[in-house]
Amino acid sequence: MLLTEMNKDQLIAFKNDVQKEYDDFKNQGLSLNMARGKPSSSQLDLAMKMLAAVNSYDADYKASDGTDCRNYGGLDGIIDAKNIFSQMLGVSNDEIIVCGNSSLNIMYDTIAKCIIFGVDGVQKPWKDYEKIKWLCPAPGYDRHFAICESFGIEMITIPLNEDGPDMDMIEKLVAEDDTIKGIWCVPMYSNPTGITYSDETVKRFANLKPAAKDFRIFWDNAYCIHHLTDTPDTLLNILDECKKAGNDDMVYMFASTSKITFAGGGIAVMATSKANVDYIKSLMTVQTIGFDKINQLRHAKFFGDYNGLMKQMDKHREILQPKFEMVLDTLDREIAPLGIGRWHKPRGGYFVSFDTIDGCAKRVCQLCKEAGVVLTGAGATFPYGKDAHDSNIRIAPSFPPVEELELAMKLFVTAVKLATAEKLLESK
Amino acid sequence: MLLTEMNKDQLIAFKNDVQKEYDDFKNQGLSLNMARGKPSSSQLDLAMKMLAAVNSYDADYKASDGTDCRNYGGLDGIIDAKNIFSQMLGVSNDEIIVCGNSSLNIMYDTIAKCIIFGVDGVQKPWKDYEKIKWLCPAPGYDRHFAICESFGIEMITIPLNEDGPDMDMIEKLVAEDDTIKGIWCVPMYSNPTGITYSDETVKRFANLKPAAKDFRIFWDNAYCIHHLTDTPDTLLNILDECKKAGNDDMVYMFASTSKITFAGGGIAVMATSKANVDYIKSLMTVQTIGFDKINQLRHAKFFGDYNGLMKQMDKHREILQPKFEMVLDTLDREIAPLGIGRWHKPRGGYFVSFDTIDGCAKRVCQLCKEAGVVLTGAGATFPYGKDAHDSNIRIAPSFPPVEELELAMKLFVTAVKLATAEKLLESK
Numbered sequence: 001m002l003l004t005e006m007n008k009d010q011l012i013a014f015k016n017d018v019q020k021e022y023d024d025f026k027n028q029g030l031s032l033n034m035a036r037g038k039p040s041s042s043q044l045d046l047a048m049k050m051l052a053a054v055n056s057y058d059a060d061y062k063a064s065d066g067t068d069c070r071n072y073g074g075l076d077g078i079i080d081a082k083n084i085f086s087q088m089l090g091v092s093n094d095e096i097i098v099c100g101n102s103s104l105n106i107m108y109d110t111i112a113k114c115i116i117f118g119v120d121g122v123q124k125p126w127k128d129y130e131k132i133k134w135l136c137p138a139p140g141y142d143r144h145f146a147i148c149e150s151f152g153i154e155m156i157t158i159p160l161n162e163d164g165p166d167m168d169m170i171e172k173l174v175a176e177d178d179t180i181k182g183i184w185c186v187p188m189y190s191n192p193t194g195i196t197y198s199d200e201t202v203k204r205f206a207n208l209k210p211a212a213k214d215f216r217i218f219w220d221n222a223y224c225i226h227h228l229t230d231t232p233d234t235l236l237n238i239l240d241e242c243k244k245a246g247n248d249d250m251v252y253m254f255a256s257t258s259k260i261t262f263a264g265g266g267i268a269v270m271a272t273s274k275a276n277v278d279y280i281k282s283l284m285t286v287q288t289i290g291f292d293k294i295n296q297l298r299h300a301k302f303f304g305d306y307n308g309l310m311k312q313m314d315k316h317r318e319i320l321q322p323k324f325e326m327v328l329d330t331l332d333r334e335i336a337p338l339g340i341g342r343w344h345k346p347r348g349g350y351f352v353s354f355d356t357i358d359g360c361a362k363r364v365c366q367l368c369k370e371a372g373v374v375l376t377g378a379g380a381t382f383p384y385g386k387d388a389h390d391s392n393i394r395i396a397p398s399f400p401p402v403e404e405l406e407l408a409m410k411l412f413v414t415a416v417k418l419a420t421a422e423k424l425l426e427s428k
Numbered sequence: 429m430l431l432t433e434m435n436k437d438q439l440i441a442f443k444n445d446v447q448k449e450y451d452d453f454k455n456q457g458l459s460l461n462m463a464r465g466k467p468s469s470s471q472l473d474l475a476m477k478m479l480a481a482v483n484s485y486d487a488d489y490k491a492s493d494g495t496d497c498r499n500y501g502g503l504d505g506i507i508d509a510k511n512i513f514s515q516m517l518g519v520s521n522d523e524i525i526v527c528g529n530s531s532l533n534i535m536y537d538t539i540a541k542c543i544i545f546g547v548d549g550v551q552k553p554w555k556d557y558e559k560i561k562w563l564c565p566a567p568g569y570d571r572h573f574a575i576c577e578s579f580g581i582e583m584i585t586i587p588l589n590e591d592g593p594d595m596d597m598i599e600k601l602v603a604e605d606d607t608i609k610g611i612w613c614v615p616m617y618s619n620p621t622g623i624t625y626s627d628e629t630v631k632r633f634a635n636l637k638p639a640a641k642d643f644r645i646f647w648d649n650a651y652c653i654h655h656l657t658d659t660p661d662t663l664l665n666i667l668d669e670c671k672k673a674g675n676d677d678m679v680y681m682f683a684s685t686s687k688i689t690f691a692g693g694g695i696a697v698m699a700t701s702k703a704n705v706d707y708i709k710s711l712m713t714v715q716t717i718g719f720d721k722i723n724q725l726r727h728a729k730f731f732g733d734y735n736g737l738m739k740q741m742d743k744h745r746e747i748l749q750p751k752f753e754m755v756l757d758t759l760d761r762e763i764a765p766l767g768i769g770r771w772h773k774p775r776g777g778y779f780v781s782f783d784t785i786d787g788c789a790k791r792v793c794q795l796c797k798e799a800g801v802v803l804t805g806a807g808a809t810f811p812y813g814k815d816a817h818d819s820n821i822r823i824a825p826s827f828p829p830v831e832e833l834e835l836a837m838k839l840f841v842t843a844v845k846l847a848t849a850e851k852l853l854e855s856k
Contacts, residue, residue, distance in 0.1 A: 036500065044498040048484045051722075056480040061472075070472040070690040072464065100528050105716040112540050116555070116579065127544070127555045143714075150714040151544065262498040265722035286571075286578040288533040292720065294479075294693035 002339035003420055004357075008428040015421035022367065022418050025411045030372030032408045037191070037350035038399040039263050039316075046315050047261040050302035054294055060301075061294065069293035075285055076277070078293050080300035081267065087306040088225060089253055090237040091271040097280065100291045103256035103268035107218060108147050110252060110270070113283050114181070114214070115151060120249070120279050123214035126181060135173065135183035137165035139353055139381035139392045141191040144184040144220070148383070155383035156180070160193060162344070164201030171208060178211035182218055188235045189223035192353040192381055192394035194346025196233035206241030208250070217251040223349040224255055225313050228321050233347050239271065248273045257299060259350065259398075260312060267292075267299050323397040323405055327352050330406075334413040340420040352395040353381070360419040361390045367415035373408045430767035431848055432785075436856040443849035450795065450846050453839045458800030460836045465619070465778035466827040467691050467744075474743050475689040478730035482722055488729075489722065497721035503713055504705070506721050508728035509695065515734040516653060517681055518665040519699040525708065528719045531684035531696035535646060536575050538680060538698070541711050542609070542642070543579060548677070548707050551642035554609060563601065563611035565593035567781055567809035567820045569619040572612040572648070576811070583811035584608070588621060590772070592629030599636060606639035610646055616663045617651035620781040620809055620822035622774025624661035634669030636678070645679040651777040652683055653741050656749050661775050667699065676701045685727060687778065687826075688740060695720075695727050751825040751833055755780050758834075762841040768848040780823040781809070788847040789818045795843035801836045 006014060054061055054069070061069050063078040076082075077098025086096045099106050118125040126132050134153045136145060137160040148155050156173065159166045164187070174180050185205070187197040197205075205217060219238055227233075238251050249272070257266035270280070303309040328345055331354070335341045342355045356364060361378035368375050376394040379385040395412070397405055434442060482489055482497070489498050491506040504510075505526025514524045527534050546553040554560050562581045564573060565588040576583050584601065587594045592615070602608050613633070615625040625633075633645060647666055655661075666679050677700070685694035698708070731737040756773055759782070763769045770783045784792060789806035796803050804822040807813040823840070825833055 038500050041496065041499075044489075044496070047498075048489075050484070051482055051489075052480070052484040054479055056476045056478070061476075061479075068469065068472070068692075070475075070692055071469075072466050072686075072691040074692075101720040102716045102718075108715040109537075112544060115544055116540060143717075146714050150711065258500075262722060263500040264496075264498055264502075264718060265720045283578065286574050287536040288530045289571075290530075290692060292529040292693045292723065294690060295720065295723065 003424060004339060006424075008425070011421055011425055011428065015418065015425065018414060018417045018421060021414045022371065025414060026371045028372070030407065030411065032373045032400055032404050034396045034400060034408055035374045035376050036399070037259070037396045039259055040319065040399050040401065043316055043319050043398070044262060046312065047302070050261055050298055053298045053301040061297065063293070063297060067293065069297045072289045074290050074293055075281055075288070077269075077291065078296045078300070081296040084300060084303055084306050084309055085255070085269045086271070088309065089221065089255060089269070089271045091239055091253070094274050095239065095277055096269055096271045097277060097284075098291065098296055099268045099270060101258075101264070101266055101268060101295070103220065103222065103254040103258070103270075104143055106268055106270050107144075107220065107254055109287075110280070111147060111151060111182070113280070114216070117283060119214040119216060120276070129179060131179060133177065133180045135170060135180060136383045137183070137185065138383060139192050139394070140184060141186055141220070142376070142380040144218075145383045153181075157383050158183075160190065160195070162195050164195070164197035167201055167204040171204065174208055174210035174212070174215055176211060180210070181212055181214060182216045184218050184220065186220050186222060187238070188221055188233060189226060189346055189349025191222065191349065192351035194344050194349050194351060194353060196235055199236045202236035202238050203241055206238055206247055206250075207245045208247065215250065219251050219253045221253055221255045222259070225310065226259060226316070226350065227313065227348040228317055228324055229347045231347065239273070249276050252276070260309070260316070261299060261302070265295065267296055320398060323402055324352065326402065326406060327395055327397045327409055330409040330413055335416060338417065338420075341416060350396060350398055352397065354393045354395055355391045356393065356416060357420055357423065358389045358391050360416070360423050361387060361393050363419040363422065364393060364412070364415045367419060368411055371411055371415070373411050375412075431852060432767060434852075436853070439849055439853055439856065443846065443853065446842060446845045446849060449842050450799065453799045453842060456800075458835065458839065460800060460828055460832050461802045462824045462828060462836055463802045463804050464827070465687070465824045467687055468747065468827050468829065471744055471747050471826070472690060474740065475730070478689055478726055481726045481729040489725070491721070491725060495721070497725045500717045502718050502721055503709055503716070505697075505719065506724045506728065509724040512728060512731055512734050512737055513683070513697045514699070516737065517649065517683060517697070517699045519667055519681070522702050523667065523705060524697055524699045525705060525712075526719065526724055527696045527698060529686075529692070529694055529696060529723070531648070531650065531682045531686070531698075532571055534696055534698050535572075535648065535682055537715075538708070539575060539579060539610075541708070542644070545711060547642040547644060548704070557607060559607060561605065561608045563598060563608060564811045565611070565613065566811060567620050567822070568612060569614055569648070570804070570808040573811045581609075585811050586611075588618065588623070590623050592623070592625035595629055595632040599632065602636055602638040602640070602643055604639060608638070609640055609642060610644045612646050612648065614648050614650060615666070616649055616661060617654060617774055617777025619650065619777065620779035622772050622777050622779060622781060624663055627664045630664035630666050631669055634666055634675055634678075635673045636675065643678065647679050647681045649681055649683045650687070653738065654687060654744070654778065655741065655776040656745055656752055657775045659775065667701070677704050680704070688737070688744070689727060689730070693723065695724055748826060751830055752780065754830065754834060755823055755825045755837055758837040758841055763844060766845065766848075769844060778824060778826055780825065782821045782823055783819045784821065784844060785848055785851065786817045786819050788844070788851050789815060789821050791847035791850065792821060792840070792843045795847060796839060799839055799843070801839050803840075
């Protein structure tokens, strides 16, 4: 029976039953964390052999072009790493920069440079505007929004649909307002909703006609090869589409191996037009002599080639897929019949995005927290932490072992039931 | 006989002899590079065992406090790395942040954050000034000056003496002008002159009374343990002195292992007051989830402790000391009797700074280049690349094997003789 169809007495009885279940959980003294999209220990184990890929008992520290990876030099990354990651992103080797351990850091630095220097050395630096604005498809990635907030960039929330952000709205806004300078996109297996932008969405992005010549699409393709099924989503190459549309310089692509090798010790890449790469390198050469080439070589040797990288992803899938299935099965079994939540079944990525009925997300997170399970804070998936509907919760199934996840999900659905019953009773 | 005491005929004869020697070099088709302070291959070999310090065949990837270094988390560095480098810099563990592979990158980012956010969240961001200025003791490190130039910060050249920069000038300038926001210092075995700041100099730094509350000393202690003799220089701890003077927050210290382990794959640290650390972390947490903790652990395990680090430095000294001796012996033998150059005998660091008579440095570098030996460009050791006397040349003996260095130095002194004779003949 749908919860919304229950009368007051039925709801009270339901709530009392669920309250008992919840209290039982509370007495168990759980201590689980599902707040962040962290790889599990067993996923990290998959890359342990990489630690010996550049080892101490031979002279194998040279890139294939002879570069001594132990010494200074080589701003844009070693050829062996470029070969693999340019294929992953579908770009050429002069359209990619292989960096340090964090793609978030590159995104932050890219915006910082736009603020101080401007996007291309020609346009006005963003610091010289009274105010600049940013488009934020939401639910989205809280750390993206935190960057905007830190820099004082005004965020405009854009609804995120099953095929990508609301393009009508985006096209209209960027055409009208030349202080809109950028947009965050996680185009594949979006964080947190798990959707992938349709071909039409990508084409519409590539064909934007922004009033601001220095408008840039921040294309955070963090999950581009993080498939969880035999029928993975596909994503059109936006750099190719931008070139077709004569918007060659409009997109910056980002990715990393944080969820492929080590979240603490992976490598990150940025890809964009050659003109953008050249300009960014001209600034970057003042910032650093170069990134950690040994770790780049370690990665390149461990993967061997792009196929090796994809084989590594299959191993991740083996570990992650059962976790996602368990989350989705639990929701199907416990929540669907009651009609008190919506979610997308992602074919990849790191999250399940759950929408309660309006006004319950904070309460669900609070109930879980009080029973010992920490979720990503309600609201975190929206700019300024403000979910107007108080309904979105990001579930991150990757980190806990499957038996802990099962327990956490049982608590989660109990909390959803309890919070929803409480909410519905308010208006009875 | 001193070159300056020769008459025209003697000088012409001298020049003709030297020209022949030079032409012989030119015909040898040399191709050597002494432009940068790069460790040699044999120095890099010293750290090869570090590559196995965190290995693939045990579960030894945890920091001593249990942190899994393979995963996200831990913004300010792992405890094991902090323990070693806080001792190196003489600070406590809450006064240090262990970062990625490049101290230059931290310095750059620190200034970028001061420009965008201000130094402490209270003072006006530097972007909101019409112009800000920076003090640059020179000869100094070209990459420091490049950062200022890139950010459009006006550089004021400060003479660098045997005991440090001209403190009278610095005290006067910072007291008068509140748009002077910082100063570059390489306080120990200075790049390039090799001098170490005297205790009095450090104390005068710590007791500065800048008009700008957001004036900061950028204390790049890159060579703090890079001794080359049994009687190393000593440097007073500036953070301690700043605390005594009530200027707790005035200094940022930097260092790295670029010239200890791998120049491409070392780790870098920043140390400053706890208040500064807290503020910087509050900004940094938006920039990155964390630095490469596996590489931090690799370093900590390889060194073991601070004594292990110092033992590693002894091995570097064994390789570097003969190179420095050869450079200095060659200068003593070939240049001193002619009276056509000045240099400091450094007790550590990476460079020998050579001053020609006025107006010869560019010519010397050109002559060397045309004969196949690349030196750091003349003028590079001064702000805007402008050496008013055209006399300073940075000699970087570390990279070439000793036999190549010998050849390069023979060419160098020949070029100095030739350029000086040419110069002196101009006024005969």
